[in-house]
Amino acid sequence: MRVRMKVDGVTYEDEVQPRTLLTHHLRDGLGRVGTPIGCDTSSCGACTVDIDGESVKSCSVLAVQADGSTITTIQGLSGAENGDSSTWHPVQKAFQEHHGLQCGYCTPGMIMATVDLLKRNPSPSEDEVRHGLEGNLCRCTGYQNIVKAVLSAASELRGEGPLPGSFQDAPENDTAQTPAAETAGAPA
Amino acid sequence: MIPPEFDYVAPTTLAEAVAALGEAGEDAKILAGGQSLIPVLRLRLAFPTTLVDLSRVPELRGVSEDADTLVIGAMTKHSDVVEDPLVQQHAPLLSEATATVADPAVRHRGTFGGALAHADPAGDLAAVALALDAELVAEGPGGRRTIPARDFFLDYLETSLSPDEILAAVRIPKLRGSWGVRYEKFNRVAQAWAIVGVAAAVRTEGGAIAEARIGLTNMGSTPVRPAAVEAALVGASDRAAVVAACAAVAEGLTPPSDLGAQADYRAHLARVLTARAVAHAAGMSS
Ligand SMILES: Cc1cc2nc3c(=O)[nH]c(=O)nc-3n(C[C@H](O)[C@H](O)[C@H](O)COP(=O)(O)OP(=O)(O)OC[C@H]3O[C@@H](n4cnc5c(N)ncnc54)[C@H](O)[C@@H]3O)c2cc1C
Ligand code: FES
Ligand code: FES
Numbered sequence: 195m196r197v198r199m200k201v202d203g204v205t206y207e208d209e210v211q212p213r214t215l216l217t218h219h220l221r222d223g224l225g226r227v228g229t230p231i232g233c234d235t236s237s238c239g240a241c242t243v244d245i246d247g248e249s250v251k252s253c254s255v256l257a258v259q260a261d262g263s264t265i266t267t268i269q270g271l272s273g274a275e276n277g278d279s280s281t282w283h284p285v286q287k288a289f290q291e292h293h294g295l296q297c298g299y300c301t302p303g304m305i306m307a308t309v310d311l312l313k314r315n316p317s318p319s320e321d322e323v324r325h326g327l328e329g330n331l332c333r334c335t336g337y338q339n340i341v342k343a344v345l346s347a348a349s350e351l352r353g354e355g356p357l358p359g360s361f362q363d364a365p366e367n368d369t370a371q372t373p374a375a376e377t378a379g380a381p382a
Numbered sequence: 383m384i385p386p387e388f389d390y391v392a393p394t395t396l397a398e399a400v401a402a403l404g405e406a407g408e409d410a411k412i413l414a415g416g417q418s419l420i421p422v423l424r425l426r427l428a429f430p431t432t433l434v435d436l437s438r439v440p441e442l443r444g445v446s447e448d449a450d451t452l453v454i455g456a457m458t459k460h461s462d463v464v465e466d467p468l469v470q471q472h473a474p475l476l477s478e479a480t481a482t483v484a485d486p487a488v489r490h491r492g493t494f495g496g497a498l499a500h501a502d503p504a505g506d507l508a509a510v511a512l513a514l515d516a517e518l519v520a521e522g523p524g525g526r527r528t529i530p531a532r533d534f535f536l537d538y539l540e541t542s543l544s545p546d547e548i549l550a551a552v553r554i555p556k557l558r559g560s561w562g563v564r565y566e567k568f569n570r571v572a573q574a575w576a577i578v579g580v581a582a583a584v585r586t587e588g589g590a591i592a593e594a595r596i597g598l599t600n601m602g603s604t605p606v607r608p609a610a611v612e613a614a615l616v617g618a619s620d621r622a623a624v625v626a627a628c629a630a631v632a633e634g635l636t637p638p639s640d641l642g643a644q645a646d647y648r649a650h651l652a653r654v655l656t657a658r659a660v661a662h663a664a665g666m667s668s
Contacts, residue, residue: 195390212390212433215424234383236421237573239487248461248490254420255491256413258390259437307487328572329485 197261201226202270210257217241219257220267228269228302232331239330242303242310243267249310251329268302271309284356285309285347291359294343296334304330308344316352320345385423389432396441396521399434399548404523406432408545413437414457414496417488442495442550445469452554456495461486463494472556475563475583479510482565485573495549498534501541501604503638504575506567508535508605509597513581516554522547535604561585562663566655567599570642576600577642578651582659590619591664601637601652608635611656621657621666628657 198207201224208223220226220243229252232240236254243252244266274281279290285308288294295301304327311318311326318326323344324337332340346357391406393399403410411430413419414437422428436442442457445466452472454463463469463480470477483489483497483506497507498518508531511518516531520543534541543549557563567579579599585592594615598606614627632649639645661667 211387213385213387213423215384215420218384234421234424236417236488239485242487249487250490251487253424254416254488256390256416256420256435258392259413259416259435310486325572326486329487 195258195261197257199260199262200264202265202267203273212256212258214257216243216252216255216257216260216265219260220252220265223257226267226269229267230299230302232299232303237329237331238300238303239307239327240300240303242306242330244306244310249307266306268305271305283309284350285312285344288343288347288350288356288359289340291356292339292343292346294335294340300330300332300334304332304340308347311344312348312351316348318344318348383424383426385420386426386429388423388430390435391432392435392438394438394440396439396548396550399436399439400521400523400546402432402434403548404546406434410434410545412499412548414499415459415492417484417492418496418500418502436548447472448553450556450558452556454494454552454554456499456549456551457493458495460484460489460492460494460497464489473514473554475514475565475581476507476510476554478563479506479565479567479579479581482506482567482576482579494552498552499541499543499549501535501539502575503535503538503603503605504600506565506576506579506581506599509579509599510565510581511552511554511597512605512607513583513595513597514554514557515595516552518549519551519553520547521550526550528553532607538603557583557585559585560587562665564659564662566659566662568651568655575642578637578648578655580652580655580659582656582663584615584660584663586664590617591615591624591660594660596631596656596660598631598635598652598656601632601635601648603638606635608656615660618664621661624661624664624666625657628653628660631656 230240232238241253246263271283272281285305307330323341350356391402393402410432413433413435442455444455445468446453460480511531518529518534563583565581567576576599581597583595594612608631611631618624632652637645637648
């Protein structure tokens with residue numbers, strides 16, 4: 195069947211089998227491999243993309259069902275394809291600043307789910323962040339830094355600036371770090 | 383995994399959908415939000431010849447009023463049910479329970495009708511439909527019929543819909559008078575299915591329970607309406623009386639034993655959660 199969809203700003207028209215999952219079409223048909231697949235049971239959320247303004251698990255949608263829709267994946271989020279970190283979306287920046295990832299497998303889905311969450315609730319509590327991301331599993335981080343990253347991105351998107359992150363906490367260069375603490379605690 | 387091969391049709395009216403389902407024969411299946419069916423296909427647990435996709439049938443979506451009844455289109459997505467002001471006003475138990483279903487991304491695709499037609503006894507919404515005396519409107523080649531919720535759920539994943547029928551809408555009588563509601567869901571992690579869930583709607587008069595309606599999730603192969611407990615609750619005016627009336631809630635039931643819990647633990651949960659849900663709905667905090 196012929197399907198037409200706009201993905202990350204580009205319109206594609208392709209022939210797909212009815213059984214082709216949207217994730218497979220994005221990855222194998224369109225070469226947009228930024229969206230990973232983490233499970234067979236619609237549970238992990240790694241494959242989350244935005245379809246017509248709503249977060250969905252792209253492994254649980256047939257490509258034919260997405261005919262005529264507009265899709266944003268992690269690769270189109272910043273509007274730039276060149277990997278230049280200066281153009282990153284505030285949520286992407288916050289995940290880096292707060293170490294919101296380790297292996298990074300869950301990250302595209304976490305970030306897409308976060309963007310959707312913050313669109314609906316710009317000032318979430320920590321509890322609301324945890325519930326808002328309940329459909330996204332991370333096997334590495336233990337979620338603490340993901341929650342921090344999301345709260346920081348929320349603050350930034352509200353125009354209140356990011357929360358202090360791990361990278362920002364660290365002094366500009368290592369030499370500045372050394373003496374203060376140690377001298378203070380050192381025996382006279 | 384990649385699902386098995388099937389044909390796909392996407393009708394744009396209910397009449398076309400009924401015709402397409404009839405033409406496709408008995409191994410065809412309806413595709414609603416796909417949040418239960420697509421995982422089943424990916425795991426190759428079903429091999430339908432044709433999928434009839436209802437997602438392009440606008441008349442199956444949305445919430446409206448018909449006098450004292452709320453009418454919810456079968457294809458109304460969980461996320462739309464949660465936010466709908468009519469549902470919040472006239473069937474708040476449904477809003478509350480739907481907000482606990484799965485996670486935001488699944489709620490953006492999964493539908494109210496799909497959840498009922500799927501008839502998983504661990505699903506939260508069947509117990510709510512049962513407790514609220516909902517009626518299910520089915521459309522088939524022979525026309526339209528209305529099925530009371532108590533006659534709809536026959537067994538595990540089995541309903542009284544025939545293979546050539548489509549669930550079109552759900553009719554829920556509005557609660558009138560001083561009703562309170564509560565959905566208590568016990569699960570391991572936020573996104574998980576209920577180990578046991580209890581839907582309660584309670585009407586009070588002068589501080590005592592005048593009427594109670596209860597639906598149990600995952601306490602058998604269908605959702606359960608514990609009529610004897612509902613009757614025993616009438617007149618209860620404090621928490622102790624509620625707890626006493628709810629002690630018999632699991633009697634005669636055969637809840638499943640699985641990785642989530644053994645049957646006796648489910649029976650215990652049902653007693654505790656029913657008392658909690660009823661007391662909360664009746665405004666009895668301690
Ligand atoms: C990770 C995950 C967690 C979940 N957690 C929960 C939970 O906690 N609680 C809960 O209640 N549910 C849960 N669900 C299921 C969710 O509610 C689904 O939305 C629902 O079970 C099926 O709805 P659907 O619209 O996606 O239907 P589909 O998957 O499209 O269809 C399901 C079945 O119903 C049939 N069907 C659908 N619509 C109709 C119709 N109108 N007429 C006739 N037959 C029809 C289909 O043929 C199919 O057999 C979860 C799902 C996932 C993926
Ligand atoms: S790959 Fe889609 S939810 Fe896991
Ligand atoms: S960073 Fe490895 S799964 Fe989340």
